[in-house]
Amino acid sequence: DQQVKQNSPSLSVQEGRISILNCDYTNSMFDYFLWYKKYPAEGPTFLISISSIKDKNEDGRFTVFLNKSAKHLSLHIVPSQPGDSAVYFCAASRSGANSKLTFGKGITLSVRP
Amino acid sequence: DTEVTQTPKHLVMGMTNKKSLKCEQHMGHRAMYWYKQKAKKPPELMFVYSYEKLSINESVPSRFSPECPNSSLLNLHLHALQPEDSALYLCASSQDGGAATGANVLTFGAGSRLTVL
Numbered sequence: 001d002q003q004v005k006q007n008s009p010s011l012s013v014q015e016g017r018i019s020i021l022n023c024d025y026t027n028s029m030f031d032y033f034l035w036y037k038k039y040p041a042e043g044p045t046f047l048i049s050i051s052s053i054k055d056k057n058e059d060g061r062f063t064v065f066l067n068k069s070a071k072h073l074s075l076h077i078v079p080s081q082p083g084d085s086a087v088y089f090c091a092a093s094r095s096g097a098n099s100k101l102t103f104g105k106g107i108t109l110s111v112r113p
Numbered sequence: 114d115t116e117v118t119q120t121p122k123h124l125v126m127g128m129t130n131k132k133s134l135k136c137e138q139h140m141g142h143r144a145m146y147w148y149k150q151k152a153k154k155p156p157e158l159m160f161v162y163s164y165e166k167l168s169i170n171e172s173v174p175s176r177f178s179p180e181c182p183n184s185s186l187l188n189l190h191l192h193a194l195q196p197e198d199s200a201l202y203l204c205a206s207s208q209d210g211g212a213a214t215g216a217n218v219l220t221f222g223a224g225s226r227l228t229v230l
Contacts, residue, residue, distance in 0.1 A: 004155075034216055034218065036221075043117070043203055043222050043223045044203075044221045045221070046218050049216040051215075089155060093217055095217075099217045100158055100169065101217065105155050106155060
C-alpha cells in the first residue's frame with residue numbers, strides 16, 4: 001500500500017516556464033513533507049520541505065504548496081532551467097524520534113533548452 | 114564537511130561471498146540509515162541507527178547485517194545474497210532522527226551499486 005503517490009512518471013517543460021510536480025498521500029498522520037532531487041549516479045539531494053501546519057513554503061525558484069484537506073502537495077519550479085532535469089521524489093514523515101521517511105516513486109523532469 | 118561517503122561505488126559478488134558496504138559522515142549527525150532502491154522504484158528503508166543503537170529494522174532478511182561501530186560509521190555486511198538483492202544501496206544520515214521538532218532532513222550518499230550473480 002503506497003502511502004505517498006506520484007502518479008505521473010515524467011514531465012517535460014520548456015526552459016523558462018513553470019514546472020509543477022504533484023504528489024498525493026494517504027496517511028493523515030504525516031507531519032512533514034519533503035522534496036528530493038536525484039541525478040543519475042548520485043544520491044537524492046534535499047530540496048525543500050513543508051510542515052503540515054503550513055500551506056506554502058518558498059525557497060528561491062522552488063515553492064511547495066500543501067493542501068491538507070485534499071492530501072495533496074505540489075512543487076513549483078519557476079523559472080525552470082535545463083539543470084533542473086532530474087528525478088524528483090516526494091517524501092513524507094511523522095514527527096518524533098525514529099521518524100521514517102516514506103518516498104513516492106519519483107517523477108522524471110526534463111527541461112528543454 | 115556536508116557529505117555522506119559510501120564505498121565501494123560498485124560491487125559484484127557471488128551468492129556465497131561475504132562482503133561489506135561502508136558509509137561515513139562527519140556532520141555530527143546522530144542518526145544513520147540504510148535504504149535499498151531498485152530501478153524505477155522509490156528508496157525503501159532497511160535500517161535506522163539512532164545514537165549508535167539499532168532503532169528500526171524493517172523486517173530485513175538476516176543475510177543483511179548492519180553495524181554502527183561509532184557515530185560516524187555505518188556498515189552493511191552481506192552474506193549469502195540472492196540475485197534479487199541486486200540494487201542501489203543508499204546510506205543517509207540526519208541530525209537526530211527526528212527527535213527534535215522540524216522536518217527530519219536526511220543527507221544521502223551517492224550509493225553503492227550491488228550486483229549479485
